[in-house]
Amino acid sequence: MPRLQTSAELEALRAKILAGRDPARPSIAVCGGAACDGLDSAAVAAALAAEIKNQGAGAKIDFRVTGCHGFCNKGPNVLVGPDDVCYFEVKPEDASEVITSALKGEVVDRLVYRDPASGEKAVHMSEVPFYKHQMRILTGDIPRIDPTRITDYIAIGGYSALAKALSQMSSDQVLQEVKKANLRGRGGGGFPAGLKWETTKNAPEKTKYVIVNGHEGESAAFMDRAMLTGNPHRVLEGLIIGGYAIGAQQGYIYTRHDSPSMAKHITAALEQARELGLLGKNILGSGFDFDVELHFDVGIFVSGESSALMRSIEGNPPEPRPKYIRTSVSGIWDKPSNLNNVETWANVPEIINRGADWYTSIGSEKSKGTKLVSLSGHVVNSGVVEVPMGTPLRTIVFDIGGGVPEGKAPKAIHFGGAMGGSIPIDLIDAPLDFDGMAKLGAPIGAGGLLLMNEDTDMVEIARYLLDFLVKESCGKCVPCREGMYQMLKILTNIIEGKGRKFDLERLADLTEVTSLGSLCALGKTSSDPLKSMLRYFKSEFEERIAAGSQTT
Amino acid sequence: MCKQKISGIIEKYRGKPGAVIHALTEIQHANHWLPRAVMQEVADALGVPFSQVMQIASFYKTFSLTPKGRHEVHVCTGMTCHLRGGARLMEKVAEITGLTPGETDTDAKFSLEAGSCLGSCSIGPELIVDGKHYGRMTPERAADVLKQYE
Numbered sequence: 179m180p181r182l183q184t185s186a187e188l189e190a191l192r193a194k195i196l197a198g199r200d201p202a203r204p205s206i207a208v209c210g211g212a213a214c215d216g217l218d219s220a221a222v223a224a225a226l227a228a229e230i231k232n233q234g235a236g237a238k239i240d241f242r243v244t245g246c247h248g249f250c251n252k253g254p255n256v257l258v259g260p261d262d263v264c265y266f267e268v269k270p271e272d273a274s275e276v277i278t279s280a281l282k283g284e285v286v287d288r289l290v291y292r293d294p295a296s297g298e299k300a301v302h303m304s305e306v307p308f309y310k311h312q313m314r315i316l317t318g319d320i321p322r323i324d325p326t327r328i329t330d331y332i333a334i335g336g337y338s339a340l341a342k343a344l345s346q347m348s349s350d351q352v353l354q355e356v357k358k359a360n361l362r363g364r365g366g367g368g369f370p371a372g373l374k375w376e377t378t379k380n381a382p383e384k385t386k387y388v389i390v391n392g393h394e395g396e397s398a399a400f401m402d403r404a405m406l407t408g409n410p411h412r413v414l415e416g417l418i419i420g421g422y423a424i425g426a427q428q429g430y431i432y433t434r435h436d437s438p439s440m441a442k443h444i445t446a447a448l449e450q451a452r453e454l455g456l457l458g459k460n461i462l463g464s465g466f467d468f469d470v471e472l473h474f475d476v477g478i479f480v481s482g483e484s485s486a487l488m489r490s491i492e493g494n495p496p497e498p499r500p501k502y503i504r505t506s507v508s509g510i511w512d513k514p515s516n517l518n519n520v521e522t523w524a525n526v527p528e529i530i531n532r533g534a535d536w537y538t539s540i541g542s543e544k545s546k547g548t549k550l551v552s553l554s555g556h557v558v559n560s561g562v563v564e565v566p567m568g569t570p571l572r573t574i575v576f577d578i579g580g581g582v583p584e585g586k587a588p589k590a591i592h593f594g595g596a597m598g599g600s601i602p603i604d605l606i607d608a609p610l611d612f613d614g615m616a617k618l619g620a621p622i623g624a625g626g627l628l629l630m631n632e633d634t635d636m637v638e639i640a641r642y643l644l645d646f647l648v649k650e651s652c653g654k655c656v657p658c659r660e661g662m663y664q665m666l667k668i669l670t671n672i673i674e675g676k677g678r679k680f681d682l683e684r685l686a687d688l689t690e691v692t693s694l695g696s697l698c699a700l701g702k703t704s705s706d707p708l709k710s711m712l713r714y715f716k717s718e719f720e721e722r723i724a725a726g727s728q729t730t
Numbered sequence: 731m732c733k734q735k736i737s738g739i740i741e742k743y744r745g746k747p748g749a750v751i752h753a754l755t756e757i758q759h760a761n762h763w764l765p766r767a768v769m770q771e772v773a774d775a776l777g778v779p780f781s782q783v784m785q786i787a788s789f790y791k792t793f794s795l796t797p798k799g800r801h802e803v804h805v806c807t808g809m810t811c812h813l814r815g816g817a818r819l820m821e822k823v824a825e826i827t828g829l830t831p832g833e834t835d836t837d838a839k840f841s842l843e844a845g846s847c848l849g850s851c852s853i854g855p856e857l858i859v860d861g862k863h864y865g866r867m868t869p870e871r872a873a874d875v876l877k878q879y880e
Contacts (some may be wrong), residue, residue: 196737212848212850213851215850215863215864216856216863216864216865250850250853252854253853271867297810395846395847396847397808397846398808398809398847398851399847399849400847400850404849435755437849438861473751473752474751474752474755476751476754477790477791477792477793478790481830490751493747493748493749493750493751493752494786495785495790496789554810554851555809555810555813556813590855592809628809628810628813634813646846652789
């Protein structure tokens, strides 16, 4: 493909791609997301492709393997266009029937969703309860594109926000729009992205960097992977726009090394964007130069922490730095570096395209836009969920998630992985909101929502989470390295029936010191789950200690 | 053949001291472990002290300083898998292979690792062998899966 010199050439290319496509033509989209892949969706895709060939239907039907559709535990997922018929738990044997029906515009009845309680059918995506209650602004396009083809992304309007920013807006205007939209960082803290951008923009150094944090080390969080694997160009477009607003020349995408398809898709996206001149010198004739490098985490949790991540990009061991040196001012090679997570960047094109007013019309008072949530644990429907900020947890857990399987009662909701917190099920009407959830003691974190049933042993979960963090501590600072170890020891003793009087007081002391004295967020928030569990489930700890002292 | 592959990787990064992690990652993927001599070659080619290569190789969990088995067995110990019985699965896999996480057997058949969350939470608990995911795994079915590997 020739390099695009202007925004008009991008529009011409888009028109040409669309002219070659018929929206009414049947299409087959096989999910190749992490869970479907684990359920061997590759075999289903191969069978469907072979069947299309067999029936000589290549010219009559579009076929693509896509990123995550969302409804992971019902995989392998297949979506049949043009009217979005959802098939679940598809097997290679179903291929011929799926293709034959798609060509005739019919539906394979036995593969559609049935409500487990009422047996009621739901054929189309908009009717399936799991999807019906969502607002899929960021993820809705994933089933519509083959992530390895930039033309698919351009066909759905891709890079139009970049063209708009470069040709119609000054870098200040882009920054103001993001500030006005009140886009808050999706990585955990919920810090306003616009303010962070501004700090880096105003830093005196000329060389500046922008970074996508796609580390996603948070246990039970898988939505950033879904986003980055399923639609890498959207994240990249956001990053380029951010680079323009901030005045950066170089971007980095930092992600996991253990997801081969993610690495492949990002690499392809970068190559194709470069070929079209959406990366490189003088992007779309605007005079703006920008390029992106891909870096991998090699298996340690703390490298998701911003300052540690930047050390890792430099090629050094990922030891965090004290927070008083802000990475926005002094990051990679001591240059101003703005880091946001995958989901934050993915929001940017939408804000530029549709404007801050549209964006702020979605969400709660202080948290705008939608939020991706990885829904898992003891829940009937598990997968990647996107809902407006402010959605009550009840909607996510029951309407979308379908409640707890095996007729059990829910007990607690855990947010934010090993550094998050658990709240009792009585608080299920709380809205999904950065500040609200943090006040309750279960900050959203990156967005891993884990439902726990009545059989869950909270003391054991607290111990399990600390055990994970003890192994992941980099060991540089004492409060984190030793504080967590002592907490783990006390919790292990309680579980083994060797709990002692004053253990809970000792734990409270340790949580305080570790939170205050640690260098980085790993240590500072390591005791958050424990704090939340002591807040809401203290009696379980007391009972365990009392029971232990009776037997000894 | 593997030696050639390793040399190829090292050549790609010659003279780039910032690329230690990239070079080591690729070698680890190709060779499954990092022999001392190879780390020395990386240090010489990229122009960094051996101690820095060693620091990185010993810090990150992905890198192995000892040889690995022909098959890498991971049991996911992420939160969802844990809630759904990942610990029992790990016990069973440990019993079948006779290994504790981090070990390799004397025939160099299996290496067992406790893998952190790989994001397939919806189908946990998971057993992963050489990158192939086996979802909804039960302790009872684990033996059948592992039997397929020679």
